[in-house]
């Protein structure tokens with residue numbers, strides 16, 4: 308059971324809504340019928356005005372059911388409200404009689420999702436279901452996890468990321484078929500087989516120079532960069548088409564040209580345990596626009612084991628923000644910053 312979602316311009320939307328927005332129905336209004344159309348609008352507006360006047364005179368109010376909520380915004384975590392409690396009737400509440408006293412601090416969804424800046428209206432039902440399933444999670448965690456589709460088992464929800472320069476590529480976020488980065492350059496001047504985006508290469512060379520200055524005579528070196536979808540498919544099939552170690556084609560960050568695997572003492576960097584240079588990279592990569600993409604603490608979020616060799620270029624702004632706010636995964640960053648883009 309997989310649902311199709313589209314990710315474009317930093318927004319997540321269902322495929323149906325995407326089509327509606329992308330291919331709006333054309334309106335054809337014949338000139339000859341324009342006066343009839345105008346008369347219709349006039350009659351309609353007059354009716355609405357009269358109705359409003361009647362409501363004002365009789366002191367009636369418009370129905371206000373639904374999920375939008377008018378009122379004073381209050382801090383989400385002013386009390387214990389970060390532990391959501393089960394409110395199964397949240398959306399059916401339509402009793403205006405009881406709104407008298409405290410309605411302004413008890414939103415209809417009762418979890419306070421809508422107070423978070425990264426709340427996405429279309430996800431409300433998923434927030435409520437997930438919060439009910441996982442009462443151990445904070446409201447913030449519920450919202451950002453749903454925003455990046457990790458509230459369900461990995462690969463059961465696939466979201467196609469149509470952003471031109473996609474930030475998040477993962478088991479959930481897939482590149483569109485046929486995707487390839489517009490611009491790739493060699494990571495090392497003497498090796499045309501090892502490519503990455505120009506931004507990633509520039510940052511990598513700075514990181515390498517810094518590693519040499521830090522006392523590692525040879526500095527860091529790359530062993531893998533950009534991979535085509537065909538190459539990724541071959542890797543995946545060679546690995547037995549299992550999820551978890553090798554990414555599926557169109558789900559690999561290497562296909563964006565922003566991921567680089569490092570070579571370390573005796574194999575992939577720190578694959579067989581921490582080394583001084585591997586530790587230095589993990590502690591300093593963020594200062595050059597890279598993140599350590601797959602940490603031991605984030606395996607349940609990213610779907611990958613700890614990969615101390617895999618660094619991903621996200622730009623200095625994002626890498627520093629994640630470092631300063633102790634955000635350990637790109638999933639969490641995007642979940643909390645739905646419109647975020649690469650520089």
Ligand SMILES: [Zn+2]
Nearest residue numbers: 566567568617
């Ligand atoms: Zn890698």
